[in-house]
Amino acid sequence: MTMRIATFANSDQMIASSLRTQATMATLQVQEASGLKSEYLADYGADTQHVVNLQVSVTRAQSYIDAATLADSKVQVMYSAVGQVSDVVTQLRSALSAATSGSSTGTSSAISTAQQLLQQMTGILNTQYDGQYLFGGARTSTTAVDTSAFASGTGSLTTADTSYYQGDSELASVRVSDRQSVSYGVTADDPAFEKVMRVLKYVANSANLSDSDISAALTLADQAVDEVATVQAKLSDAASRIESGKSQQTDYKSYAESLATDLTSVDVAAVTAQLSTYQAQLTASYTAISKIQSLNLASYLR
Template sequence: MSMRVATFALSGSLMNHALTTQAKLAEKQTQEASGLVSSDYGGLGTDAGKLVDLEVSLSRAQAYADAATQATERVEVMYSATGSIIDALTDARTTLSSASVDTEDLVAVQETAASLLEEVVSLLNTQYEGRYLFAGTDTLEAPVDLSGYTAVDADTADTGYYAGDSTIISVKVDADRTVSYGVTADNEAFEKTIRVLSLIADSDSDTLTDDDLETLSNLLVEAQDEVIAVQSGLSLAAATLENAAAEQEDFVSIAETSIDDLRSADLAEVAVAVAQYETQLEASYAAVGKLSSVSLLDYL
């Protein structure tokens, strides 16, 4: 094959144009097949920075949402445990209200109180995901141990049974907000619960009077009211955490949509571009082919 000198430059230009068109066609065909603008950040141009920022923000928001959700689950377990403690105090009040200083009555009351005290201790030693929930930050050790504990009297508070710390757990739910949640087993409501049940279980029928029974009954009421207040606080904490998690999940949803918009190709637009580039490429190859077929002999 031969070519006139005058057509050589034109042929080269057409070939370069064809190769450029071919590259653009290949890019659009890749987008059409994958549904993505580009498989890497480099192909996104100025949108690459936006995408990176969105992905970082999404990852952070999801971490906040997960942390808030996990904290909510812990609070719900604690809420259930305090509910059971409230029920135990109700049972103790019912039993005590029907008792008198009669020895047989007191034996039944003592047995009931001892059983309920054991239940309360078990509830305050509740574990969830390997953590003792009522132990503050000392989550690896059971917070309540009565082996060396003896209630002194109805008026003397004593948290000697408690082995945890006094730190209330908190969780970061966004860049500027931390939510405290939970309660420790040395809380006044639980101390009073353990104290009154211990006093009833260990009461001396020989010296107990009707006034003593009334004092213990009143102490049960106080303990129950305070545990109910603790449970209400847990409910508020759970609601706060749920709202915080929902806010972060909403942001995650919006960020995911924005990321998808930046990464995803407009398939209708891509299909039109593919057809246009194919037409241009066919025309370029046809022109190159026609020029390539021209010979000097045709003009002699």
């Protein structure tokens, strides 16, 4: 049996084949390490636009989630503050009820309590979150309430007075989707808060309280209790809608991410198996190349 010696052509073909195998292996190794078909969008061909659209959708959904999370935190703080307002009214009612006996001690105690509660109420309505005042409308960088002028004089139990308010009428809202925006704000001049401030001012600045004064103050305080509870209910409803919107965006984001993963990811186990096959093929190629290159005319003639 004879063997034809033509080492250059055979070696050239086998080396080219080995280089192609090496290039394929390099690609597979990158896929195995990253879990992605490619690091470059251009390599996805017809799926490129789908991948881009899904990535944009994921980013947009995350922005809605972040906005909803921040708004939900603000609502929780506002809800807690309104709960404190309810406590303030409850304490005032208790003090006024104790003063109905007509004793000077009870009256003095009610006036002193109202003075302290007025300061406390001012602090509550100037509640901040993340460096922003929550009850001032769009004016989040300045205090919502200033009682330096408001606190003088008794005012009237029957005439509304919001002169303490430093904010505007803009209510806070958050966009939780392309089509849904949830309003969750409440301002310090809300009728519920105004009634609390009015009755506190009246009692705190009174030199003395008659039975009729106490009765009228209690009536206004009772109205405030009901309206404060309504404000809390509205905040609770807003929180529920924000959380619902956030949940929908979270679900959508997961769905979009799953679709994007299906388009861009590889089966790492399958890639590993391919690598093993190509490695064996490359080893065989190198062995064959080595064998061919070791052949020469002298070796053949011996």
